[in-house]
């Protein structure tokens with residue numbers, strides 16, 4: 001049941017519409033714009049690129065992400081370009097044998113009341129940007145920022161245009177210019193010693209090969225784990241395109257390649273030459289791939305400016321490596337929490353307090369997930385040896401226990417990760433704030449009392 005679609009802001013004197021500028025029209029920017037627009041505010045997005053990206057890999061949207069999309073009222077639109085996957089199967093790299101399995105259909109709906117979907121990233125992004133536009137969000141493309149006035153809440157563009165607001169939200173991704181401006185120093189994302197490759201296969205191509213048919217007919221997520229890499233495949237859409245995405249080792253001294261570039265398959269085939277024959281067969285069928293450097297940022301402890309009119313959100317605040325498949329879902333949770341808090345704020349003077357409450361709610365959620373994602377890379381990508389043999393034994397033979405090697409096979413961790421309800425978190429936080437019980441705020445909760 002959409003929660004935020006019902007929100008109507010009263011255009012009376014005691015409940016102000018805020019003018020909000022969002023920098024970046026990625027998943028974080030577009031979902032936040034939708035939430036804020038539904039909360040009754042005026043939203044303009046300033047996006048650097050002159051047009052939407054056209055090539056991309058697949059993206060999986062776990063139940064905590066789809067719950068957030070439903071709360072934003074866009075799950076139906078997104079689902080038109082997505083598919084519900086059957087399962088995730090963890091496979092040994094050398095022969096493809098099964099190490100562990102997570103059933104997704106129908107268990108995700110039964111346990112978490114939200115589906116587990118996969119989509120092509122560009123299709124997903126287009127569907128949320130279209131929804132944002134339909135709601136009246138203004139998306140300005142080709143905006144090159146020259147400076148941000150954090151105290152005055154204005155953004156200057158290189159072409160001379162200036163945008164003013166009550167609040168600026170930096171959603172410009174891991175490479176964030178906003179973050180560098182906030183910290184007053186260059187803050188490039190970290191190289192993790194990996195690059196990513198991604199390639200796509202048509203349904204017709206896979207159906208021609210008897211041993212590859214199951215990838216299409218029983219759409220699941222095979223994950224091969226092995227020395228130096230994790231390789232994941234899944235169908236991305238009901239037209240049954242199959243996407244394969246994986247890591248390749250790369251010296252940290254190499255230049256960071258931030259945007260996907262078309263590339264041939266030679267390096268990929270050499271890297272996986274001793275892996276499961278099924279995976280190698282797939283790689284042989286791929287005519288080309290896209291590649292880019294895997295990056296993330298160190299834990300960031302300052303998301304907002306002390307003046308209380310600017311905050312970072314999404315990857316610009318907490319970009320993580322994708323070994324838990326949670327980065328985008330965390331953007332969507334951010335979007336719901338911030339929108340819901342700003343839906344309830346009645347006065348501009350409350351915005352700085354809202355940002356404090358938002359950061360305090362979100363950091364204890366996002367930062368542990370970010371750290372666990374990094375630990376997961378070492379667990380998945382172990383070299384052959386006694387530790388890897390013991391990992392495989394535990395996965396094959398044992399019931400999950402606390403700190404089980406793969407968190408998404410551990411029901412307790414899974415429940416913590418997938419049950420998160422961003423609306424409830426925001427509402428609990430707002431209630432506590434309105435009782436004057438949120439540390440670090442400036443006392444603007446009293447405005448609510450005065451207006452009652």
Ligand SMILES: Cc1cc2nc3c(=O)[nH]c(=O)nc-3n(C[C@H](O)[C@H](O)[C@H](O)COP(=O)(O)OP(=O)(O)OC[C@H]3O[C@@H](n4cnc5c(N)ncnc54)[C@H](O)[C@@H]3O)c2cc1C
Pocket residue numbers: 023024025026027028029046047048049057058059060061062065143144145171172173174175176177178196245294313314315316319320322325326327328329330331
């Ligand atoms: C290989 C890989 C696989 C992943 N798989 C998953 C998955 O399955 N599930 C999941 O939940 N997450 C996944 N993630 C993580 C997810 O992709 C990110 O967390 C998410 O895309 C971040 O969204 P964002 O909007 O914060 O940033 P971005 O997607 O980087 O968007 C930032 C936007 O801001 C714009 N921009 C940049 N700089 C400026 C500027 N100076 N001015 C104006 N605009 C600017 C950009 O053009 C872009 O449109 C994966 C990540 C990777 C690398």
